[in-house]
Every structure is written in C-alpha cells, then in structure tokens.
Amino acid sequence: MGELQKNTRFEHLLRLADTNLILGHRMSEWIGKSPILEEELALTNIGLDLIGQARALYEHAVAVSGEEDNRDADDLVFLRDAPEYKNLLLVERENGDFAHTMVRQMFYSAFAVPVWEALTRSVDSEVAGIAGRAEKESLYHLRHASEWILRMGDGTEESHQRVQDAVDALWMYTGEMFDMDEVETAAFEAGHGVDLTAVRSEWEKTVREVLTAATLDYPEDCWMLKGGRTGKHTEHLGHLLSDMQFLQRAYPGQKW
Amino acid sequence: MYSQGLMGVEETPGGEQDLLDRFQARIDAGEKIEPNDEMPEAYRKTLIRQMSQHAHSEIVGVYPEANWVTRAPTLRRKLQAMAKIQDEFGHGLYIYSAAETLGVSREEMVGQLLSGKAKYSSVFNYPTLNWADLAVIGWLGDGAAIMNQIPLCRCSYGPYARAMVLVCKEESFHQRQGYEAMVALMNGSPEQKAMGQDAVNRWWWPIMMMFGPHDADSPNTETGVKWKIKNFTNDELRQKFIKATVPQAKLIGIEIPDPDLRFNEETGDWEHGEIDWDEFWSVVKGQGPCNHDRITARRKAHAEGAWVLEAAQAYAAKQAARNAA
Numbered sequence: 001m002g003e004l005q006k007n008t009r010f011e012h013l014l015r016l017a018d019t020n021l022i023l024g025h026r027m028s029e030w031i032g033k034s035p036i037l038e039e040e041l042a043l044t045n046i047g048l049d050l051i052g053q054a055r056a057l058y059e060h061a062v063a064v065s066g067e068e069d070n071r072d073a074d075d076l077v078f079l080r081d082a083p084e085y086k087n088l089l090l091v092e093r094e095n096g097d098f099a100h101t102m103v104r105q106m107f108y109s110a111f112a113v114p115v116w117e118a119l120t121r122s123v124d125s126e127v128a129g130i131a132g133r134a135e136k137e138s139l140y141h142l143r144h145a146s147e148w149i150l151r152m153g154d155g156t157e158e159s160h161q162r163v164q165d166a167v168d169a170l171w172m173y174t175g176e177m178f179d180m181d182e183v184e185t186a187a188f189e190a191g192h193g194v195d196l197t198a199v200r201s202e203w204e205k206t207v208r209e210v211l212t213a214a215t216l217d218y219p220e221d222c223w224m225l226k227g228g229r230t231g232k233h234t235e236h237l238g239h240l241l242s243d244m245q246f247l248q249r250a251y252p253g254q255k256w
Numbered sequence: 257m258y259s260q261g262l263m264g265v266e267e268t269p270g271g272e273q274d275l276l277d278r279f280q281a282r283i284d285a286g287e288k289i290e291p292n293d294e295m296p297e298a299y300r301k302t303l304i305r306q307m308s309q310h311a312h313s314e315i316v317g318v319y320p321e322a323n324w325v326t327r328a329p330t331l332r333r334k335l336q337a338m339a340k341i342q343d344e345f346g347h348g349l350y351i352y353s354a355a356e357t358l359g360v361s362r363e364e365m366v367g368q369l370l371s372g373k374a375k376y377s378s379v380f381n382y383p384t385l386n387w388a389d390l391a392v393i394g395w396l397g398d399g400a401a402i403m404n405q406i407p408l409c410r411c412s413y414g415p416y417a418r419a420m421v422l423v424c425k426e427e428s429f430h431q432r433q434g435y436e437a438m439v440a441l442m443n444g445s446p447e448q449k450a451m452g453q454d455a456v457n458r459w460w461w462p463i464m465m466m467f468g469p470h471d472a473d474s475p476n477t478e479t480g481v482k483w484k485i486k487n488f489t490n491d492e493l494r495q496k497f498i499k500a501t502v503p504q505a506k507l508i509g510i511e512i513p514d515p516d517l518r519f520n521e522e523t524g525d526w527e528h529g530e531i532d533w534d535e536f537w538s539v540v541k542g543q544g545p546c547n548h549d550r551i552t553a554r555r556k557a558h559a560e561g562a563w564v565l566e567a568a569q570a571y572a573a574k575q576a577a578r579n580a581a
Contacts, residue, residue, distance in 0.1 A: 028338055031322040032553055035561020037315070037349050044342040048335060055331045074330045098564050148564075154574060155567025162563070247329035247387055254445050256329040256387075256437075 004190035010065045011086065012187040013127070014076070015229050017057035018087035021077060022237070023108060024050030025244055026095055035098055042144060046105070049137040056130045063126075078248035082238050083231040090173040092228070092237040096166065099159070102148045103166040109142035110206040111177050114199045123191035146210045153214025164216050175224025177203070183229070283484055288414035291357035299483055300358050302476075303413055305374075306485065307355035308365040312376035314348035316369075316550050320384040320393060329387065336433055337390060343426045350422065354415040370555050378536065379462045381544030388441050388448075388455035394434015396459055398427045399501060400466045403493045412484035435504060442508040449509070456505070457513045464528070465536045467494040473533075498526040 004012075027047025034040040058073035065071075071079070091108055095101045116138055119131035152163040178200040180188070187193025211218050227233065247256070279296055282289065289295055318341050325341060328334035352362045368374035379397060384390065405427060408420040441452040468490040471477055480486030488496075498517075505512055516529035539547065 025326065028325050028334070031325055031338075031341055032318050033557045033560070035557070035564035037345060037352075039561075040318075040345040041342055041349065044338055044345070048338050048342065051331065051335055051338070055335070058331070077331055078329070098561065151568045151571040152564070155570040156563070158563050159567030159570075243326050246327045251445070251447055254448060255443075256333055256440055 004186060004192050006064065006066070006068075008183055008186050009124075009192060010061055010069075011183050012193055013057050013061040013064065015086040015183070017054045017061060017076075018085050019091050019108075019228075020050045020057070021054035022085070022087045022240065023091035023105075024048070024052075024054060025240060026091065026101075026104075029095055030101065039098075043101075046141050046144070049134075049141070053130065053134045053137070057127075060124075060126045060130070074248070078245045082233050082241055085233065085237060085241070086229050086231060087237075088173070088177055089225060089228040089234055090170065090177070092234060092240060093170065093173060094236050096169075097162060098148075099152055099162040099166040100170065102145045102152070103163060103170055105141060106145035106149055106210060107170060107174050107207065109138050109145060110203050110210075111174075111199065112138040113142055113206075114202045115194050115196075118194040118199070122193075127192070142206070149210055149216070150214045153211070153216045160215065163214070167211065167216055168219055171219040172222055172225050176226035176228060179226055179229070181229065280482070283412050283482075287412075288417065289412050290414045298479075299485075302479070302483075303416065303485060304355055304358050304360050304365075307351055307358070307416055308360070308368070309375050309377075311348045311351035311355060311365065312369045312374055313380065314344045314351065316376045316554065317380045317397075318344050319550050319553055320380055320382070320546075321390055323384045324387060324390050327387070328390075333437065336437075340394070340430050340433065343430070347419075347423050347426070350419050351416075354419045357415045366558070370551070370558060372542070372551065375540065377466060378539040378544060379459075379466050380550060381539050381547045382458065382462050383546050385458070386451045386455060388438070388451040389459070391434050391437035391441060391452070392455040392459045394430045395438050395504070396434075396456070396463045396501065397466075398431040398434060400463050400497050402427050402431055403497045403500075404467070407487035407493075408485075410484070410487060416485075438510075439508055442510065452508075453510060456510050460513050461532065461535075462539075464494065464531055465539075467491075467497070469533065469536075494528075495525055498528060502526065 024047045027043050027050065030043045030047075031040065034043055054077075055073060058076050061076070062069075062071065062073055088108070090104060093100075093104060113135060116131045116135035120128050120135060122128045122131065149163055152159040154160070178196045180196050184193055184196055188195050208218050225234075275294060276296055279289075279294070279299070289299075321337060321341055321344075325334070325337045328337045352365060355365060356362060365374065369376065384393070402424060405420050405424050409417055409424055411417045411420070438452055441448040468474060471489045471491045474490050477486060477489050481489070502512065502517075514529045516527070518527055519525075520527050538544070542548075
C-alpha cells in the first residue's frame with residue numbers, strides 16, 4: 001500500500017465533501033415547501049446531516065492540504081466556481097417534485113451507506129471517524145427515502161407515475177458513482193478510498209429491492225452521463241452556486 | 257417563534273356558575289388543568305385559539321427565514337439557520353399536538369390557517385431584505401417571543417405549559433444566536449454595520465407591535481390573567497422587552513429607531529414613541545407587505561403535497577386490506 005499523493009488525497013476528500021454539501025443544500029431548498037409538517041423536520045434534518053458531514057470533510061481537507069493552500073472550509077464552499085466543484089451529478093439535479101427528491105435521495109443513500117461503511121476502515125483515522133457517524137445517518141436517510149418510495153410507488157396511480165418518472169429521469173446520473181478513475185483508484189490502493197465497483201453490486205441489490213417492493217420498474221441499461229467528479233456539471237449547479245455564494249461574492253473578504 | 261396572545265377573543269366566561277367557581281378555585285390553588293378535566297367552554301375555546309395561533313406563527317414564521325437560508329454566508333451560519341428553522345417546525349408540531357388535546361384536529365386548525373380564518377403573528381408579514389434580518393429576527397423577534405412565552409411555562413393548561421418549557425429553552429438559544437450574529441455584523445465592515453442598522457430600523461416597530469394593543473385597548477387581558485393563560489399584560493411584557501433590549505443595542509452600536517424613547521427615572525420605566533396602530537390593524541387584517549406571499553406559500557405547499565398524502569393513505573389502506581386477507 002503506497003503513500004497517497006497529497007493533492008490526490010485532497011481531491012478525494014473534496015469529491016466526498018462537495019457531494020454531501022450540494023445534496024444538503026438541495027434539502028434546505030425544500031424548507032416551507034414540504035408536503036407535510038413532519039417532512040419539513042425530516043428534510044431539514046437530512047440536510048443538516050449532509051452539510052455536517054461535508055463540513056467535517058472540508059475541515060479535514062484543509063488540514064491535509066497544509067500551508068500550500070491557505071483556503072479555509074468556507075473559501076472552498078463559497079469561492080469556487082462550478083468547474084472546481086467535484087460533486088456527483090445526481091445530487092445537483094433540481095429538487096423537482098417530492099418523488100424526484102426522494103428517488104434522488106434513495107439512489108444516493110444506497111450508495112453512501114456502503115461507501116461510508118468501507119471508509120470506517122480508512123487508513124486516515126479522521127475520515128474513519130467521520131464515516132462511522134455518517135454511515136449511521138445515511139442508513140436513516142436510506143430508510144426514510146425508501147419508505148416514501150414504497151408509499152408513492154404502491155399508492156395512487158398518480159403517485160406511481162410520478163415516482164416511476166423520477167426513477168427513469170434520474171437513472172442516467174447513477175452510473176458515474178461507480179466510476180474508478182485515477183483519483184478513486186489511487187485512493188483505494190492507498191487505503192484511503194473505496195472499491196466502487198464492489199459498491200455497485202450492493203447498490204443495485206438495494207435499489208432493486210426498493211423498486212420491486214414499490215411495484216416500480218427497474219430501468220433498463222442506458223447511456224450514463226458522467227463528469228461531476230472532474231468538474232463537468234449539468235446546468236443546474238451554476239444556479240445553486242449563484243444563490244449559495246451570493247453574500248461572499250457581493251461582499252468579499254468579510255467576517256460573518 | 258411566537259403568537260399574538262389572545263387576539264380576537266370575544267368570549268367571556270359563561271355557563272354554569274358552579275362549574276366556573278370550581279374551576280376558578282382550582283386555578284387559584286395553582287393546579288394544572290389537564291385534557292380530561294372539566295373546563296368552561298370559553299376557556300377551551302380561548303386556549304384552542306391561542307395555541308393554534310401560536311402553532312401557525314411557528315410555521316408561517318419560517319418563511320421570512322427561509323428567504324435567506326440558502327444564502328447564508330458561511331457553513332456555520334448555514335447550519336445554524338437550518339437548525340433554527342427545524343426547531344420552529346418542531347415547535348409548531350408540538351403545539352398543534354398540545355392543542356389537539358382540547359378536542360380539535362390539526363387538519364381543522366391548518367384548514368383555518370389556509371382559509372384565512374385563523375391568525376398568526378403579524379410580525380411575519382414583513383419582508384426579510386438583507387442578511388441581517390435573520391440576526392434581528394433571532395435577537396429581537398425571538399427575544400420578544402421569550403418575554404411572552406416564559407410566563408406561559410406557568411400557564412394553567414398543563415399540556416401548553418409543558419410544551420412551553422422546551423420551546424423557551426430553544427427560543428432563548430435562538431435569541432443568543434441572533435445577537436451573536438448581530439455582534440459579528442456590527443464588528444464588521446461599514447456595509448455590514450449598515451445592514452444591521454437597516455434591519456433594526458425595519459423590524460423595531462413591528463416587533464413592538466408583537467406584544468399586542470395597549471392594556472387599555474385589550475379587553476381579553478383580564479380574563480386571560482384570571483385564568484392564568486396570560487400572566488402579564490401586553491404593556492408589562494413590552495416594557496420588560498425594552499428594558500432587556502436597550503443595553504444590548506447600545507453595546508453593539510445599534511440605534512433604536514425611536515426618537516421618543518427615554519428612561520423615566522421616577523417610574524423606572526422606559527417611555528416609547530407612539531406605536532402606529534393603524535399599521536398594526538391593517539397588517540392583522542391582511543394588508544401587510546407579505547400577508548399574501550406568506551399564505552400563498554403555505555397554500556402552495558399544501559396543494560402541491562396533496563398527492564403525496566393521498567399516496568400514503570392509499571398505501572395504508574392497501575396494507576390494511578392485505579393484513580386483513
């Protein structure tokens with residue numbers, strides 16, 4: 001097991017952090033718009049978990065990068081433009097209706113659970129610690145989203161159609177999660193990362209179980225879009241950033 | 257955040273004199289009234305109205321904050337804003353549940369909010385125009401709410417009093433958090449200081465109005481005090497709030513936008529300028545800057561979420577049928 005290059009290690013942490021931050025931000029966009037009061041609490045809670053995970057990872061990434069890079073966690077969040085963001089495409093997709101949001105969450109959490117589980121064995125003890133808590137949180141997110149998908153899929157004709165549409169629309173963004181590019185491979189080989197090809201079979205099993213129970217069709221193989229981890233995003237990310245980064249951009253260099 | 261206590265209550269104690277006497281004796285002995293206890297109908301109705309207004313206020317009060325939550329300037333402020341909003345939804349849920357012990361359903365209460373029949377605190381009908389508004393809502397808005405709600409921890413209705421214990425702990429935290437965010441702005445750049453002062457200029461009077469009409473114009477107060485569902489009058493609470501707030505404002509260089517505000521050495525009270533009650537009543541009656549937006553947002557969430565609830569009900573019915581088979 002070789003030593004992981006510092007910039008690869010930083011990049012690997014950033015990918016994880018960005019994905020959780022962007023999905024957490026999407027949850028905050030639901031505030032005041034949820035179908036029921038209990039769900040206002042749940043969605044905000046999921047958002048808080050995700051942004052909390054992201055914050056821990058950014059702070060660690062800052063520590064890892066050391067003196068060569070003087071950006072702090074807030075700089076990473078509020079002062080990078082879209083091409084520098086390394087999140088998965090799936091999580092930047094707009095909320096859409098409640099079905100879209102729950103399917104996006106289920107697709108991501110079904111991936112996050114085995115990823116965090118594997119990361120509890122990371123040689124980086126800081127990451128292993130973050131992963132221990134995040135795994136528990138992600139299990140709850142997966143259960144929450146799956147329960148709703150069950151109700152929507154096996155609910156009314158309208159809800160069935162909406163949730164099937166969401167599954168079909170978001171499917172093309174799921175493939176890149178398992179892509180072992182140079183950074184993921186190097187991180188895995190050095191004991192910092194995860195074998196994402198192994199995660200794929202677990203993900204497929206989870207998703208198939210949820211969709212089948214919800215009387216939904218498991219989509220056929222299709223062209224998978226990728227690019228999130230290398231900064232090639234969809235149109236949706238830029239608008240999210242212009243909203244999220246407004247104050248830091250309009251009033252640079254201030255303490256809040 | 258908070259409700260405008262006892263607004264629009266017309267009922268006066270009526271019904272059987274015996275019941276009223278027995279009930280008053282229990283109240284005077286400091287006993288808590290519990291859901292299954294006998295109570296005058298006017299007491300029950302007044303509490304339903306007060307508690308549902310309070311719960312509605314917690315829910316509608318989220319919108320002015322939600323307007324800035326996605327634009328919070330740091331990770332810390334982002335997490336704070338989301339956690340505060342989550343607390344408020346929790347308060348709403350908790351208070352609706354406490355109100356349900358009086359024999360009214362949440363659906364019914366929410367229906368009254370959506371139809372415009374039920375009121376919520378008029379302060380939420382003002383807009384949040386810059387980031388400092390979130391700090392001011394915490395510092396002054398929640399600060400005013402605490403003045404009202406701490407006495408409610410000792411109110412005569414058990415479920416409401418117990419709910420208020422938790423709510424007050426969280427509101428006190430929000431108040432300190434809001435002030436801390438305000439301190440950061442007032443220690444910041446000239447633009448940040450201007451944001452802070454601008455926010456106070458816009459929120460001060462609506463927050464003064466949160467305490468409700470002057471005692472002389474507030475016929476509900478007497479009954480409320482007698483039944484221990486209101487332990488201080490509107491003017492007493494307003495006075496407590498000013499006393500607590502003036503030194504906090506001074507410390508961070510905030511000017512209170514009331515040229516007539518002055519301390520009366522003889523009475524030991526603060527005297528303040530005239531509150532614009534015409535504005536207050538027009539906002540209460542629906543003509544505030546954001547009344548339409550707030551209720552529209554609430555109705556939209558309800559309408560757009562209807563298919564989700566229908567799905568959950570359909571699924572539950574299917575499950576019940578499967579289990580019965």
